[in-house]
Amino acid sequence: MAAAETAKHTYVYDFAEGNKDLKDLLGGKGANLAEMTNLGLPVPPGFTITTEACQAYLATGEQPAGLAEQIDTHLAALEATRGKRLGDPADPLLVSVRSGAKFSMPGMMETVLNVGLNDESVAGLSAQAGGNDRFAWDSYRRLIQMFGKTVCEVPGEEFEHALDEAKRAKGTGNDLDLDADDLRALVGTYKKIFSKHTGREFPQDPREQLDLAIRAVFDSWNADRAVLYRRQERIPADLGTAVNVVAMVFGNLGSDSGTGVAFTRDPATGAQGIYGDYLANAQGEDVVAGIRNTVPLQELERIDKRSYDELLRIMATLEGHYRDLCDIEFTIERGKLWMLQTRVGKRTAAAAFIIAAQLVDEGIIDLDEALHRVTGAQLAQLMFPRFDLGGAPEVLAKGVGASPGAAVGKAVFDSQRAVELAKQGEPVILVRRETNPDDLPGMIAAQGILTSRGGKTSHAAVVARGMGKTCVCGADSLEVDVRGGQFTVGGHTVREGDMISVDGTTGCVYRDKVQVQPSAVVRYFEGDVTPETTEDPLVAAVHRIMSHADAARRLRVRTNADTGPDAARARRFGAEGIGLCRTEHMFLGDRRELVERLILARTDEERQAALAALLPLQRADFVEIFREMDGLPVTVRLIDPPLHEFLPPLEELAVNVAVAQARGEDAAKDEALLAAVRRMHEQNPMLGLRGVRLGLVIPGLFAMQVRAIAEAAAERARDGGDPRPEIMVPLVGAVQELETVRAEAEKIIAEVRREQSVEILIGTMIEVPRAALTAGQIAEAAQFFSFGTNDLTQMGWGFSRDDVEGAFFWRYLELGIFGISPFESIDREGVGRLVRIAVDEGRAARPGLKVGVCGEHGGDPESVHFFHEVGLDYVSCSPFRVPVARLEAGRAAVESAGSDSR
Known part of the structure; x- marks a missing residue:
């Protein structure tokens, strides 16, 4: 059927009209439903309302012209396909309404099932099911509960408490033991709850139910939890969400029906095999909500072998088609398998590397694609420590290791409380029976997540994996009392504030704080393990992908290091030199008194005595650093403190x-x-007597440092070393400042050179906006530039980082003025433009000018891509971030080459 054209824009598409490449328009869910439909897989019929319709609605507060008519057209076609009318009392068509943005967003609106049911059509649904009254009333109570909570913001716990009370009255803990009469009574209770909170009766008009659900999906784009998740994941705020309207298929028709979630590989470890959860006689939300504990997917072979075999065939088809791990939702209705969703599955950081390497081995993707599929943020997660179990810590419980990692913190049982404690600097573990999207703020704030219900496909597991959070699910020996703020297990009670440790790999929950030890990936970078000396597939995968990144990248990666040990560690991590050695850090501790003497000196003699005392100490510092970085460049910044x-x-x-x-x-x-x-x-030391100004005002200070650098280099050269020092003059704003310092430095270097040949470059930091704007002049006196993006950001924006981050950044992030702090990731439009200007004008004046960056942005994955784009020669970052920068530099080169070829 052709897409409806009753308005200028086409806002509604039948599944057969889309494909997986239309995620911007149809959202991820709609695009993939279309793709499965076109592959001939068993997908219930339906249609998708586009993100453009959502964008128009959010801009005006009203549905765009023509949308209602297009929905009418597609709904009529769906009714014709199914041979039923929406909400028909005798033979009702029921539909689900699901959100579906381009990116999977746990903060979006939950699915509403069974739309179209009302007091009359519930009898027709029972007749469809062969007189199964229990099924019909169970479906109706689910609609009121989902619709009330997600569409009308009725507190979900009120419905849950009513269900718990019904089970208690029946003397059971399982909702399957409630019969038709129990569920009919529960529907009446649910209606009263709905009316109390909304001031109206539950809507009986099926089309009104559908329209309100669609509008609620649109509104959910700007719900607090969705905004929070977008900010966390850096998802643009203007994309909007699509809406999927799908004919219902029922997994709660009896023991021959059910619902499940499957992965084509283990999303936690990357291991190949059959992974997933199945729940008989249930609807889809029961699985992801963790309301009832599931059985492993392999059990489906025993329960329904025909559906199991068909599912395996479809999983193989989808993985081959998408060339990646696929996450699948399915329902079995009386022995008939239906595919409800597929997507490229979220995975842990370890699984991302392992799966990418596996797919290369299988010839499905090449190494460039493997590099594209992992990120520096994932690599950083893999470098976090793990538990040291040598002390035999007490195991409180065992659950499902749903998202690896070692998390230690105070147990908290409420999302808001987790946020409050985290803001106070307290590490917390969020403990719940199961999580739902309302818990998202607490999940973000927590170090780890622990639930007593659910499995690897529950809400907690999926969200935790996406965020790289440690998570243990389904620890069913825990009796979690959320209201009382405690859980009990084996006679032991853990109250809010008690320390616990959770292992997202093994699923173990430990009492108190457990010590941690370095991860295998850190040991690999340190050289303690190699792919040849360990059978760890993660080490092998990281080695393979990092080797390709290093071969592909153009950007070199240096480190910020001020001591020999830091330099040595960074070199083991792959640093190709030092991009920032901060000499002011060398004047602290027991040397502070010498600096005081220098500052208080009244005469040239007193000043020279203080400098003479500092000279050998500085020289020894540089000898040690040059030794550790032998053969590699070392950029030494002359003293730059207030x-x-x-x-x-x-x-x-x-x-x-x-x-x-x-x-x-x-x-x-x-x-x-x-x-x-x-x-x-000074009223504002950041803008005061520091950097080059300090060196010009205190005679001999820079000269002492230059001499210490030159003499240390000469000493290393005499000892057979290969020192490659570079002197960096900080805070230059005018070329005359640099020329003055350079002239003095060159005289000192020439004196040292008479004794021992040394080569030393002299350059400057570009951290003052005026320096960036006059880079052409400054390049005539500078042999290299290094961008100090921390100060360039402060001066470009006109605020001091130390003063403002806690004062108003939270509000700017909340309002969307910042998508992310400009100190965390480079401000491309503002500060980034200054960088571009300086690079272009600097190299125009001095072709071949070496240019790098030494601010904290040098280790930020997104910023590394920007620095590749503008043509920098290197980035410099802390030792721990060196592998991350190496990986992202490789990814930037591969992605750049791919876009150039297109």
């Missing part, structure tokens, strides 16, 4: 002096310090 950081606080000194004077004690030293601090006190 000077007051080396002096006692003004208020503290003033009090000390006042007290000493009041007591008649000798306060000469503190008085001198106080005078110096007052003289140097």
Whole structure:
């Protein structure tokens, strides 16, 4: 059937009209339903309302013109296909209404099943089912519960409490033991709950039910939990969601019916095999909500071998078609298998690497595609530590390891409480019977998630895997009392605030805090294990993909390191030099007194004495670093702190002096310090006497550092080493500043060179907006640029990071002014433009100018892609982030080559 054209825009598509490449228009769910339909798989008929309709609705608050007519047309076609009318009292067509954005979003509206049921059509549904009154009334109570909670915002726990009360009255803990009369009475209770909270009776008009459900899906795009998830995952806010209207098929018709979720490979470990959950005599939401514990998918072979064999064939078809792990939802209605959804499945970080390597081995994808399918964020997750079980910690319970990791924290039983404690800096484990989308804020705030119900396909498991959170599900020995804020197991009670540890790999829950140890991936980067010395498939997969990333990337990766041990570790992690050695860090501790002497010096002699004392200490620092980075470049930034950081606080000194004077004690030293601090006190030290300004104001300071660098390089060269120092002048805003420092530095280097040949480059940090805008001039005096994007961001935006992140960033993120903090990921449009200007104008003035970045953005995956695009030579980041930057630099090169070829 052709898409309806009753309006200028086509807003509704039949499943047969789409395909998997139309996710922007049809959402992920709709596009994949269309793809399965076109593959000839058993998909219930239905139609998709596009994201464009949602965007129009969100812009105006009204459905776009023509949408209602297009829905009429497609609904009539669906009714003709099924031979039933929506809500017909005698033979009703029922439909499900499901959200479906381009990206899977746990924060979106839950599915509403059985739309079209009412007081009259419930009898017709019973007749369809051969007089199965229990099935019909069970379906009706589900509709009121889902519709009330998701469409009309009736508190879901009220329905749950009513269901629990009905089971207690029956003397059972299983909802399957409720008969038709029990469920008919429960429907009456549910209606009263609905009316109490909405001020109206439950809608009896089937079309009104459908229209309200569609509108609710649109509205859910801007629900708090959806906005929170988009922010967490950096999903654009203007995409909108599609709506899928699908003819109902029923898994709750009896023992020959059921519903399940399947994965073509284990989404937790990447292992090949049959993975999933099945629940007989149930509807789909029962599985993902974890309301009843499921059986492993393999049990379906015993229960219904014909459907099981067909499911395996379809799973193989889908994995071969999508060339990836597929996540499948299905229902069996009286022995007939129906496919309700498929998508490329979410997986843990470990599974992402293992599956990518497996698919390469199977010839399904190449290494470029494998590299594209993993991320630096996933690699960072794999570098987190795991539990050290040498002390035999007490195991409280065992559940399903649904999302790997080692999480330690205080048990909390409420999502909001988890958020509150996390904001106070407390690590927390969110403990629930099962989670639902309302728990999303607490799941994000928690270190890990523990549920007593559900399996690997429950809401908690799926969301946790997507976020890289540790999760244990289905620990059914736990008696979780959410209201009481505690759980009991084996006679032991864990209350809110008690420490627990959860292992998302083994499913173990431990009492108290368990110590952690380095992950296998960190040990691989450290060189302690290799693919040849371990059978760990993760190590082999990481090695293979990292090797390809290193071969593909153009960007070099350096590290930020100020000590020999840091430099050594970064080199083991693959660093190709040091992009930032912060010399001010070398003046702390027992050297602080020497800096005080330098600042307080009244004469040239006193100043020179202080500098002479500092020189050998600095030289020794650089010798150690050059030794660890032998043969690789080391960029040393001359001292760049606000000077007051080396002096006692003004208020503290003033009090000390006042007290000493009041007591008649000798306060000469503190008085001198106080005078110096007052003289140097700044209202905004970030914009004050620091960087190149400090070097020009305190004679001999930069000269001492340059000499220490040059002499250390000469010493290493005499000892047979290959030092490659680069001197970086910070905070330059005018070329004249750099020219002055460079002239003095070159004289000192020439003096040292007479004794031992050394080659030292002299360049500058671009961290002042004026420097970026006059980069052409500055490049004439600089042999290299390195962007200090932390300060460039502060000065570009006009705020101090230390002052504003806690003051108003949360509000800017909430309002969508920031999609993410500009200190976390590069601001492409603003700060990024300054970087582009500086690169282009710098290289125009000095062809071949070496350009890098040494701010924290150098280790941010998204920022690494930007730095590749603008043509930087290297990024520099903390030692721990070096592997992440290497991987993302490789991904950037492969993706860039792919877009160029297209």
